[in-house]
Amino acid sequence: MVESGGKQYKVTEGQTLDVDHLNVEDGSTVELDRVLFFSDGQNDVIGKPVVEGAKVVAKAEGSGMGEKVRGLRFKAKSRAHTRVGGRAVFTRLKIESIVAPK
Template identity: 35%
Template sequence: MYAVIESGGKQYRVAPGDVIRVERLDVAAGETVDLDRILLVADNDGPRMGSPMLSGVSVTAKVRAHGRGEKIRIFKMRRRKGYRRQAGHRQNYTELEITQVAGVSAPIAAPAAGNG
């Protein structure tokens, strides 16, 4: 059982229990967020695709943390001219733990943490 969601202009394949990093969301850590931009859901009955989005399906996720990605260096240079410019960028992200995919034949929750 998995779903393909859209967040921040990117698409993610998620299943209950997965941890993903998406573009920064304005939600406090520890809260839950409902992701309703679902492109595809696949379960035992096979995949269902939206055109472009599915209605009546949602993915619930818990916000684990906010952070900043690794620094990306941008370096511009013109040969033989002594022109060099260096800049850096760190992208903000939100780390989500997928807890449930709802709206399919039976809601699927994340597996319980066991002793094994």
């Protein structure tokens, strides 16, 4: 379990993951060091708040935009309304390895 952009993700090696936009170039290596939980199948390590010495190494595969999110603000009685919305930018990561804690 790793944290990026205030969100938690369960990751495995070889997995492709979309996280909030990171300011990195395509093809560069990214190290996510906020590992909250580590398990190798036999031993479980829970971080307090993070697991010391553990990290996730990933490769940036590019960025993109998610689906458009639409909303509507409406004020009763005056019938005033405003449409709001936007598209979140994400970075696609390919998990290469998970480094175990010492």
